Amino acid sequence: MTASKDKAPDALRTLPLAMLRTFEAAARTGSFRAAANELCLSPSAISHAIRGLEEALGTQLFLRTGRAITLTPNGETLFGHVARGMDELRIGMELVSSHGPAMLRLHSAPSFAAQWLLPRLSSFLSAHPQIDLRLAANTDYARFEYNEFDLDVIYGQPRSEGQVVVPLGQELLTPLCSPAMAARIRTPADLLHMPLIQSDVKKIRWPAWFDLNGLPTPPLHGARLDRSFMVIAAAADGLGVALESTLLAEREIRSGRLVRPLAGKEKEIRYVGHFLTYATATRRRHAIEVFKRWMLEELALSLGEAPPQ
Numbered sequence: 001m002t003a004s005k006d007k008a009p010d011a012l013r014t015l016p017l018a019m020l021r022t023f024e025a026a027a028r029t030g031s032f033r034a035a036a037n038e039l040c041l042s043p044s045a046i047s048h049a050i051r052g053l054e055e056a057l058g059t060q061l062f063l064r065t066g067r068a069i070t071l072t073p074n075g076e077t078l079f080g081h082v083a084r085g086m087d088e089l090r091i092g093m094e095l096v097s098s099h100g101p102a103m104l105r106l107h108s109a110p111s112f113a114a115q116w117l118l119p120r121l122s123s124f125l126s127a128h129p130q131i132d133l134r135l136a137a138n139t140d141y142a143r144f145e146y147n148e149f150d151l152d153v154i155y156g157q158p159r160s161e162g163q164v165v166v167p168l169g170q171e172l173l174t175p176l177c178s179p180a181m182a183a184r185i186r187t188p189a190d191l192l193h194m195p196l197i198q199s200d201v202k203k204i205r206w207p208a209w210f211d212l213n214g215l216p217t218p219p220l221h222g223a224r225l226d227r228s229f230m231v232i233a234a235a236a237d238g239l240g241v242a243l244e245s246t247l248l249a250e251r252e253i254r255s256g257r258l259v260r261p262l263a264g265k266e267k268e269i270r271y272v273g274h275f276l277t278y279a280t281a282t283r284r285r286h287a288i289e290v291f292k293r294w295m296l297e298e299l300a301l302s303l304g305e306a307p308p309q
Contacts, residue, residue: 015053015056018049019049019052019053019056020053020082020085020086021039021086022035022039022041022046022049022050022053023049023050023053023061023078023079023082024079024082024083024086025038025039025046026046026050026062026069027061027062027071027075027079027082027083028079028083030069030070031069032046032047032050032067032069033067050062057074057078059072059074060072060074060075061074061075061078062075088147102130102131102132102284102286102287103131103132103134103284103287104131104132104133104134104150104151104284104287104288104291105134105136105148105149105150105151106133106134106135106136106149106150106151106152106153106291107135107136107137107138107141107142107148107149107151107152107153108135108136108137108152108153109137109139109153109154109155109274110137110138110139110227110229111155111227111228111229111232111248112153112155112248112274113135113137113153114137114229115228115229115232115248115249115250115251116247116248116250116302117135117153118135119251120298121133121135123298124291124294127294128290128291128294131287131290131291133291136149139201141154141158141159142277144162144163144278144279144282145162145279150278150279150282150284150287150288151276151277151278151288151291151292152276152277152278153168153274153275153276153277154274154275154277155201155203155273155274156203156273157275158275158277160277162279162280162281163277163278163279163280164277164278164279164280165275165276165277166275166276166277166292166296167272167275168272168273168274168275168276168295168296168299169247169272169299169300169302169303170270170271170272170303171245171246171247171248171270171271171272171273171274171303172245172246172247172268172269172270173204173209173243173244173245173268173269173270173271173273174243174244174246174260174262174263174266174268174269175191175209175241175242175243175260175261175262175266176232176235176241176242176243176244176246176249176252176253176258176259176260177194177235177238177240177241177242177258177259177261178235178236178237178238178257178258178259179256179259180238181194181238181240181241181261182259182261185241185261185262186265187262187265188213188215188262188265188266189215191210191215191218191241191262192215192216192218193218194240194241195221195222195223195239195240195241196218196220196222196240196241196243197222197223197224197225197231197234197235197239197240197241197242197243198220198222198223198224198225199224199225199226199227199228199231199242199243199244200224200225200226201226201227201228202228202243203271203273204243204269204271205243206220206243208269209243209266209269212267212269213266213267222239222240223239223240228244228245228248229248231244232244232248232249232252232258235249235252235258236252236257236258241261242258245273246260247273247299247302247303250302276292276295
């Protein structure tokens, strides 16, 4: 028994990569036949490779019931590691390949991605065809330590340990509504009697705006939404007045679907809402610098600021 255990590490080091690739495909698709089609092999070749892997590891990886297969607990554990390893291999090859563009993986807060970034992506990709940009959007922060993403655009103050943090300019937070609703608003006090759309994730909300403008906060009723892009759409559709960033709503303002009914009549709220972050020890420094420079120049145009030097 001791001798076989001593030999086991050597056997594992010599496992063919193709065997692990076969296991990953079978585990991911849940079918030997589907894995065979993907890898251009026969189902019997897939089955044979899996048997060989199980023998080399000394454990069962799949439960077989007729033609159906399911991962055993050990199979689930191995799949998690092998899948990550395959992703790392793919990323590594893309990084060093001279046959294609450099890959840049961007994560973003959903509303910033939908309202500001997506309308501009075509200009970035046209100007920088050497960069293959991948975009994902949700409310979680990117976890750079797991090498999931290269850049993150976040809403609110970021964690800064081991990261470069770039503020993305001051945004104006102001009441916005449809032109028809704006016709009923002449002073800040008029908002006391208007339907107000609430945003559940906004750092600055209606009570802060009313307090700054010397007014009591009225009872808040009506629509409550948890994403700025939904709040902006609801206001443009006439559901009420939104307290939103003109940066995120610039398309709707430019098209006339949203207006500022109290421009020049309110005490304005300006704040830094979004930040660009990336790991200090990044491996994609050039592509990140290219994207950062492009973003700051575009934001300067949006915010009416001087472009960065």
